[in-house]
Amino acid sequence: MFIRGNLTLFTDQDPEVAFPSQDVVWDRFEQAFRAVWGLVTYAPVFRDYYYQGLTQFYTDNVMYLELRALLPEVYELDGSTHDRAWTLKTYQDITTQFVSKHPDFFGARIIITNQRRANRSAIAEAVEEAMKLKKDFPDFLAGFDLVGREDRGKPLWYFRDALSLPAEKGVTLPYFFHAGETDLEGTEVDQNLLDALLLNTSRIGHGFALVRHPVAKYLSRKKGVAVEVCPISNQVLKLVKDLRNHPAAALMLENHPVVISSDDPAMFGASGLSYDFYEAFVGFGGITSHIGSLKQLAINSIRYSSLPPQQQKEALVLWQKRWNMFVTESEFLKTN
Incomplete structure (x- = not known):
């Protein structure tokens, strides 16, 4: 519990007491990143860490991923370090390796970041x-x-x-x-x-x-610029307490382009994307949400991705097969 508490935002206290303000929770959030940094930037751990991340998303039925990454200098035990090109190449190689073992996973792309x-x-x-x-x-x-x-x-x-x-x-x-x-x-x-x-x-x-x-x-609606909404992150980092009051609820009613993202799921005790989809489903849509709401949000993830048009078409074909299987096999849909 002590280790987990230093690497995540988990707390045994009432979260409202442990994190009474945005300043407090953001400071703790950034401390957790600093604590984990030296662990995941060791080359063998870095490779396993990314592969395990892909595995968790795949298990959660995510078929394509666009990941923001700082491209750190990754180190070896002998003190040598690898540059950012090596890090990006490693992301690419592990993605290729993962796809070869999971052919129904469409792949991943990296959005490199800086502070x-x-x-x-x-x-x-x-x-x-x-x-x-x-x-x-x-x-x-x-x-x-x-x-x-x-x-x-x-x-x-x-x-x-x-x-x-x-x-x-x-x-x-x-x-x-x-x-x-x-x-x-x-x-x-x-x-x-x-x-x-x-x-x-x-x-x-x-x-x-x-x-x-x-x-x-x-302008964003006219240009087709989607908003990446991260429900759990916005709630944990104290932008909104009750997701029924989240601005995304109004955006969805206006048919503004919206995609659901998970931000930093491991920090929040979530896994993959389903937790955020659930919160968006029940919080933004209310009692009028239905299976069509989930379908549209899933399609948006591909439509507003960085994939070129032909690859988007291919991804949608693959997704449609998975969606049909989900609808056919869902026990909830069979009983409702």
């Missing part, structure tokens, strides 16, 4: 490296994002010169920006949603504040 608390020069270097990696791994590297607590980090506009480098150099580097993961209004980071769209983000991570920005909401 939004970094300075301009560090992000410029990260974007330059991401452009090179995109060239070297065109079918496996999905794009780039900035992560970390938005309310304490720098706004996207602060990094505008670095984030404009791909367009200036004529290089395609898709963005998948975290934006609007805040319940504050009128701050610099509250403008991240508009800036993410101006920088042509492919999706919006969290987008909790989107309903407060009519222009951003209109």
Whole structure:
């Protein structure tokens, strides 16, 4: 229990007492990441850790995964370290190995990330490296994002010169920006949603504040930019207490593009994606939710993925077979 308590947000206390504010829970959240960092960046553990992660998602009936990753320097016991290209290649090799053993798993792609608390020069270097990696791994590297607590980090506009480098150099580097993961209004980071769209983000991570920005909401819907909603994360990190009050409920009613994501399931005691799908199903849709709601959310995961159109079609064919099997074999559906 002691080890688990230091590597996750689990607590024996009432969570409302243990984590009375966003500052407290975010500090604990980041401490847990620091605690686990040295364990999972040891090369043999790193490989097993990722393979086990794929296994858990596959067991949870996830057939395709887009993973945000910091691409750490992975170390060996002799003190040597591997660079980020090695780390990305290892992700690719293990994904290929996993697919070969599980042919009904469609695969995975990586969105490489950097911390939004970094300075301009560090992000410029990260974007330059991401452009090179995109060239070297065109079918496996999905794009780039900035992560970390938005309310304490720098706004996207602060990094505008670095984030404009791909367009200036004529290089395609898709963005998948975290934006609007805040319940504050009128701050610099509250403008991240508009800036993410101006920088042509492919999706919006969290987008909790989107309903407060009519222009951003209109633009994201018009451009087909989906919001990645992470119900458990938003609840645990104290953006919303009762999921019936989550802004995503209104977005879904308006038929705004929405996909359900699990953020950091291991930190929250969840597994794969089903926990978040369940909370979205009962929390956002209420008593009007039905099997069609789940079907649409699942289809959205493919439709708004980074896969090129032909691969999306192939993934949808594979998914449809799995869906038909689910509907046919579901004991709940047989009795309702």
